[in-house]
Structure formats: structure tokens, C-alpha cells
Amino acid sequence: MPELPEVEVVRRGLDKWVRNRRIDAVEVLDPRSTRRHLDGPEDFQQTLTGCTVASVVRRGKFLWMELDGLDTPAALVAHLGMSGQLLIEESDAPDEKHLKVRLSLSDLADTPAELRFVDQRIFGGMFLSPLVPTADSKAGGAGSISAFIPQAASHIARDVLDPARSVEDLYLSLRKKTTQLKRAILDQEIISGVGNIYADEALWQAGLLGLRNTATIRRNEVSRLNDALIDVMTRALAAGGTSFDSLYVNVNGASGYFARSLNAYGREGKPCLRCLDNGRESLIRRDPFMGRSSYTCPVCQPRPRRQPRA
Structure with missing residues (x-):
């Protein structure tokens, strides 16, 4: 979608x-x-x-x-x-x-x-x-x-790129929940516009795992996530979006090419580019998530000790 x-x-x-x-x-x-x-x-x-x-x-x-x-x-x-x-x-x-x-x-x-x-x-x-x-x-x-x-x-929250939204809004909305972080940022009543692809990309960029409990997240972590969401969305927009097939096109029928810049999503079994730059070895893993998949690095996105209920 x-x-x-x-x-x-x-x-x-x-x-x-x-x-x-x-x-x-x-x-x-x-x-x-x-x-x-x-x-x-x-x-x-x-x-x-x-x-x-x-x-x-x-x-x-x-x-x-x-x-x-x-x-x-x-x-x-x-x-x-x-x-x-x-x-x-x-x-x-x-x-x-x-x-x-x-x-x-x-x-x-x-x-x-x-x-x-x-x-x-x-x-x-x-x-x-x-x-x-x-x-x-x-x-x-x-x-x-x-x-x-x-x-x-009218029930949809302001989106990632909306200037009327602040990082404090996101922090307060997340702390009100007791759920997995990825589930929360996919909730269009918390922050809108984020789907599975860009959630994985932003979480990877922020160094956070989607299994993290929102009730324990700190302001500096939300700030990292907020910056990552804005950056990922801005770069994807500049590239015309992400197209994996002929179904998504713009009004002139052209496809976007941000898929070439993805760091996590769809890269199962490939080296984590951040770990590679830092002289570490790790491979992107894929796990089932809400009938879809989550793509993460097991090294630079550490698993939480306690996981919230789904």
C-alpha cells in the first residue's frame, strides 16, 4: 500500500x-x-x-x-x-x-x-x-x-512531515501506550503516513527495534526516531517514492526509485550497511510481523529484555 x-x-x-x-x-x-x-x-x-x-x-x-x-x-x-x-x-x-x-x-x-x-x-x-x-x-x-x-x-493524526506536529506530540502519544514501538508508529491515530516499509527504514536508522515497549521509551530515543522518520520520508519523496511493481505510479505513470536506497526493508540475508561501515559483521534478518515482515539488524537494533504484549 x-x-x-x-x-x-x-x-x-x-x-x-x-x-x-x-x-x-x-x-x-x-x-x-x-x-x-x-x-x-x-x-x-x-x-x-x-x-x-x-x-x-x-x-x-x-x-x-x-x-x-x-x-x-x-x-x-x-x-x-x-x-x-x-x-x-x-x-x-x-x-x-x-x-x-x-x-x-x-x-x-x-x-x-x-x-x-x-x-x-x-x-x-x-x-x-x-x-x-x-x-x-x-x-x-x-x-x-x-x-x-x-x-x-478526521480521526487521522498529523503526519510525519506536518509542520503543525512536534516531537513532543509523538513522545506523549507513544508513552500513553503499552505496545510494541513498530505497531505504534503504524497506528495512523498516533502518527500518520507510516507503513511497513518506512517503519523498518526509520527504526533501522534510529537504531531502535520495533519490539521495544512504548511505555518505556525515552525522549532522546523518540527524538532519534522522529528525525529518522522525517529524513526517510524526505529522501523517499525526493526519489518519487518506492515502487516494487507497476501498481504504484505517479499521475504521469512513472515509478519511484527509492527502493534502490533501502537499508533494511527487503534486505534479508544481506550485510547491515551500518555495521559494515563500522567494521562489524551482521546480516539483516526477517521476522513475521502482523501478517507481513519486519527487517532488522540483530547487532545495531538490540532486542529489548522485556517485550510488550502484541
């Missing part, structure tokens, strides 16, 4: 090509992709038609477009799921095999005319959600100065 850097790459592409354009027509080719719009696909089409995209916003992995032209403030939420793609295309471009929703946009010189939602596995979708005030009266997310957020995303 795409994490913060991948979704931010998509947001920036949409901001360039879609913001300030009117939605002239909407076509739902597969109603399953609008199932979260409880009033049905016909209402989805009718409500969106004639609206203008005022801004494209992201918080964590959540992506939405604030709309002008509605009686009640609302946003078009795009949930990418496991395989969702938002692509900018010319109107005469062939339909993608798994095209689910097509938005025809107002004419703009030298700009593709359609926004297409493509989803192979149909875990994602698009829907309208009312805008509600943010709990802290600050901007809803990246790309907006408005202190509103879709109701569907």
Missing part, C-alpha cells in the same frame, strides 16, 4: 494538473469503486459535475480534493488502497484495463483533459465526504491553508 511519500507525489501531480479546473462530466465504470459514497454512483456523478477543484490536500496516506460549487462544504476523497492509481490522460488515450472512474475536466491549454481512477484490486475508491473543522484549528493537511478536513479522515 502506498505510504506518505507515494501519496504526496500523487498529490503534487494533481495539484499541478487538476487544481482550479472544473469537473465537466463524471463516469463511473465500476460502482464498486464508489461504494464508500453511500448515496450511490448516480448521486456521486451528479454532485461532482460542475464542481471546481479548489485544492488538493494530503494528510498521511489520505488524499482529497476540496471542492467549490457545493451547497454543503465537502471534499472528493481518493483512497488508493493496494493498487489504486490517479492518472492524468488525454481524452483520446485508450482506456486502461482497470479503469473505474473518469472525470472530464475543463479545457486548459497544453493540459490533459481527464483524471482517471484505475484500480486492479478494487480495495481503493472515490467518495464525497463532508468537511469538518480540524481539532486543533490548524490547516487540514499538505496543500491547504483551510482548517477543515474530510469527516472520513
Whole structure:
């Protein structure tokens, strides 16, 4: 599933090509992709038609477009799921095999005319959600100065790169829990935008093991982790995100290449690069974790003496 850097790459592409354009027509080719719009696909089409995209916003992995032209403030939420793609295309471009929703946009010189939602596995979708005030009266997310957020995303914590979030916020949130550190940073209500890949990368960079009990974590350790999360996300964003197959692409269909820079994730049996630089020998190990995997170095990410209950 795409994490913060991948979704931010998509947001920036949409901001360039879609913001300030009117939605002239909407076509739902597969109603399953609008199932979260409880009033049905016909209402989805009718409500969106004639609206203008005022801004494209992201918080964590959540992506939405604030709309002008509605009686009640609302946003078009795009949930990418496991395989969702938002692509900018010319109107005469062939339909993608798994095209689910097509938005025809107002004419703009030298700009593709359609926004297409493509989803192979149909875990994602698009829907309208009312805008509600943010709990802290600050901007809803990246790309907006408005202190509103879709109701569907209002439970999501501020993300790793949000300037309205502080390391003290993270420390206090972690200390309230008695759980494994990796589980905590994957909890989108504690800090949003982090998924399995970047959790492993940040924990490796901070020299902390995901099995660590959050109730015992110290401020200096949270500061290291916070710095690592910001650094990993920033570098991944600069590389266009992480793509292991053709499912994650930006709005122009290009893949990210941060996978080439991973230090822990997916490197089972390979030397730990930090240990190698320090003249030590250790191999990255893989352990099962919540139906997925965790990749760690047994030397520079020491195991805790006591492990919290899962």
C-alpha cells in the first residue's frame, strides 16, 4: 500500500494538473469503486459535475480534493488502497484495463483533459465526504491553508512531515501506550503516513527495534526516531517514492526509485550497511510481523529484555 511519500507525489501531480479546473462530466465504470459514497454512483456523478477543484490536500496516506460549487462544504476523497492509481490522460488515450472512474475536466491549454481512477484490486475508491473543522484549528493537511478536513479522515493524526506536529506530540502519544514501538508508529491515530516499509527504514536508522515497549521509551530515543522518520520520508519523496511493481505510479505513470536506497526493508540475508561501515559483521534478518515482515539488524537494533504484549 502506498505510504506518505507515494501519496504526496500523487498529490503534487494533481495539484499541478487538476487544481482550479472544473469537473465537466463524471463516469463511473465500476460502482464498486464508489461504494464508500453511500448515496450511490448516480448521486456521486451528479454532485461532482460542475464542481471546481479548489485544492488538493494530503494528510498521511489520505488524499482529497476540496471542492467549490457545493451547497454543503465537502471534499472528493481518493483512497488508493493496494493498487489504486490517479492518472492524468488525454481524452483520446485508450482506456486502461482497470479503469473505474473518469472525470472530464475543463479545457486548459497544453493540459490533459481527464483524471482517471484505475484500480486492479478494487480495495481503493472515490467518495464525497463532508468537511469538518480540524481539532486543533490548524490547516487540514499538505496543500491547504483551510482548517477543515474530510469527516472520513478526521480521526487521522498529523503526519510525519506536518509542520503543525512536534516531537513532543509523538513522545506523549507513544508513552500513553503499552505496545510494541513498530505497531505504534503504524497506528495512523498516533502518527500518520507510516507503513511497513518506512517503519523498518526509520527504526533501522534510529537504531531502535520495533519490539521495544512504548511505555518505556525515552525522549532522546523518540527524538532519534522522529528525525529518522522525517529524513526517510524526505529522501523517499525526493526519489518519487518506492515502487516494487507497476501498481504504484505517479499521475504521469512513472515509478519511484527509492527502493534502490533501502537499508533494511527487503534486505534479508544481506550485510547491515551500518555495521559494515563500522567494521562489524551482521546480516539483516526477517521476522513475521502482523501478517507481513519486519527487517532488522540483530547487532545495531538490540532486542529489548522485556517485550510488550502484541
